[in-house]
Amino acid sequence: MHLLVVEDNPSLLNTIVQFLSDEFEVDQANNGEDALYLAMKNIHDAIILDVMIPEIDGFEVLRKMRKEGIRIPVLFLTARDSLEDRVKGLDSGGDDYLVKPFQAAELKARIRALLRRSGSLTTDQTIRYRGIELSGKEREIIVEGEPIKLTAKQYELLEYLIQNKGAILTKEQIYDRIWGFESDTTIAIVEVFMHYLRKKLEPFGYHADIKTIRSVGYMLNDE
Structure with a gap:
């Protein structure tokens, strides 16, 4: 948070x-x-x-x-x-x-x-999007009943997308939220992590739910 x-x-x-x-x-x-x-x-x-x-x-x-x-x-x-x-x-x-x-x-x-x-913090520390379930307490992710592994930043990125589903998030917003103002990385890291997150979700078909908004950022389809 x-x-x-x-x-x-x-x-x-x-x-x-x-x-x-x-x-x-x-x-x-x-x-x-x-x-x-x-x-x-x-x-x-x-x-x-x-x-x-x-x-x-x-x-x-x-x-x-x-x-x-x-x-x-x-x-x-x-x-x-x-x-x-x-x-x-x-x-x-x-x-x-x-x-x-x-x-x-x-x-x-x-x-x-x-x-x-x-809604940013639910009583059971869990948020859901379609067949995806994120357990904030254990930082675990279940997709269609199957546990998958994400890095800490990939988890935070997916969590941020789910919390803002249906809304366009600029690359700047994502960078500031996930990496912070004082990070020594560049904003290009957003595209890299989005690519790897999509790869993790591709076997389940959810990679297509993350839309690229050209020259702006990304949006997770609203359920």
């Missing part, structure tokens, strides 16, 4: 990223402009968003996201604890609201609840 944490206090940001990193892949931003830029890539499973951040406040970041159709679940994390602020946060499209100070265990629990509700 891939999270974005937005917080302008360097110490708190570092603390949050550290305790989330043992369970999630975490990107970070410390101002509204950077937060909006990363959010618009639409590569995250959830966003933890402070309200009082420089340049653009958290409410406005979320408003712009929702206007552009970005439906990533958002948890507001803020010291503003008035009822008016809570209502404003939820009415602006936020999915949850946690007031500082907070306990790390509660933040993680709320993130997992957001992911379950959004």
Whole structure:
């Protein structure tokens, strides 16, 4: 699971990223402009968003996201604890609201609840597409009742495609999601891994479900 944490206090940001990193892949931003830029890539499973951040406040970041159709679940994390602020946060499209100070265990629990509700994290850690079943807990894959072996990146690539079936994913989105902004590989790696993933699925006929959108990216057929 891939999270974005937005917080302008360097110490708190570092603390949050550290305790989330043992369970999630975490990107970070410390101002509204950077937060909006990363959010618009639409590569995250959830966003933890402070309200009082420089340049653009958290409410406005979320408003712009929702206007552009970005439906990533958002948890507001803020010291503003008035009822008016809570209502404003939820009415602006936020999915949850946690007031500082907070306990790390509660933040993680709320993130997992957001992911379950959004479908990014199911209660049994399993996602399905036609005759394909991915077990997130064991990172196993069953195709038409037969277990097959995928590398870690191939698994993440197939998982990302299934989670976004019917939607076009650009090569940039896939690269940022699977390899990350700081990877020392190039975007060409996406085509290489897509080729090998199709090869693994070809005996079952599912390779044809992954469509190449010329000069843009890829799309997994909607069921």
